[in-house]
Amino acid sequence: MTGFSMTNPSPTEAHTPVRPLIGAAEDEPSSRNGGTHCLAIQADAEPGLLERVVGQLSKRGLVPSRMVSILEGDQLVLDVQVVGLGDGTARHLAQRLRSMPGVDSVLLCLRNGGPAE
16 A cells, blocks of 8 residues: 545535644644644554554543544554644654554644634
8 A cells, every 4th residue: 555545525624724744833822722633644454553542642631533544455544633732742642653563654734724824
């Protein structure tokens, strides 16, 4: 498998601006108050993977606002969204997820209600 597959988003999701978190300042208050951090995870389909991902959130006292799991052959694609997370914490969480055995890639972005920056 070469990358993430696209599913048909709802009309609201299809037009929601997204900005990557490359070079964002540590825990910017604006992202804490109005944004949703999205983590797109691609990994080997292993029985303990979901538990390990949720465990990383739980360690930080976080509950995902949305979590979708799609099995594609021997790969598992996860869409995890968390509200009220600072950018620095989100980047640290993404790095921890990337270091997990069996995880091929983790993409991180901030989705907010305003225009994309």
